[in-house]
Amino acid sequence: RDFFPLFYSAWQSAFQEKTILKAFEATGLSPFNPQVILQRFTTSTPLASLSDSDSSTISTSDWRKIERLLRQVVDDRGNKQVKRLSQVLHSNSVQNALLKHEVMSLREALVNERTRRKRGKALPLLEPEEYNGGAIVWSPRKVREARSQQQQQKLEEEQQKLQKAEAKRLRGDNRQAKAEAVQLRRQARAEARLLREKERAERAERAADQASRAAAHRTNQR
Structure with missing residues (x-):
């Protein structure tokens, strides 16, 4: 698109x-x-003819000016290194121009996409069975029906979003309730264990006291 x-x-x-x-x-x-x-x-160009070229700014995308400047300062154009330098300059210039064009195109596509989103969704108007291309003129009734269908679809989507949000909230509440129940069971088991240990200690203390009294009684009888 x-x-x-x-x-x-x-x-x-x-x-x-x-x-x-x-x-x-x-x-x-x-x-x-x-x-x-x-x-x-031409075989050579005097360096004095550079005039404005040596002082003016040359864009990296203007490879023609760069090539012309290279020819002005280099006498031996048949040198392999000179040819390679010319090719590299040309390649970099072309790549730079392509990148600039790509950035501009992407920006334009982004602006178009944002504009399209602001306009909203297209109406759900179906093409007739005998459609063979070209413009279609929709009747006011068809447009009203399409708008009503679009509004109904929007309401259903919003309802689904609310249902998903409610289900998510309930799942969170259930997880929290389960965690609290687990914590309560752990606490109850800990309290029961402490109570059993306390009762066991009290029984041991009573048994020791009884044994001590019995030993004292036997000693007094002697």
């Missing part, structure tokens, strides 16, 4: 009168000027 806006924008940018005229001018066809091509094969 984002293809046509991007394609149409690129098509409008590429197929412009000034772009076409520049293409003819760059090849020396219109206006007719063979020197445009011949001057590319």
Whole structure:
């Protein structure tokens, strides 16, 4: 759905009168000027002719200016290192231009998506069985029915969300209740264990007291 806006924008940018005229001018066809091509094969260019080129800022995407500047400062154009440098500059320039275009396209697609979301969902209007393409004119009754169906669907979705939220809350309450019950059972078992230990200690203490009294009684009888 984002293809046509991007394609149409690129098509409008590429197929412009000034772009076409520049293409003819760059090849020396219109206006007719063979020197445009011949001057590319000149052997050397004085460094003094750099004039504004050495002081002006050159964009990394303008590979033609970079190539022209390279030809002005390098005499031996047949050198392999020079050719490789030219290729690297050209490749980096193209990649930079592509990345800029991609960023612009992604931003435009993001803006279109946000705009589409703000407009809301499309009405659930079904195409007729005999539809063969082209524009469809819907009757006011069909539009009202579609809006009513969309509103009903929206209410059902909201109801489902509320039901899911309530079910989640109940699950949380059940987990909390189970945890509290487990804690109460642990506490009851701990209290029962303490009570048994206390009773056992009291019985042991009574038995020891009785044994002590019996031993004292036997001693007195002797």
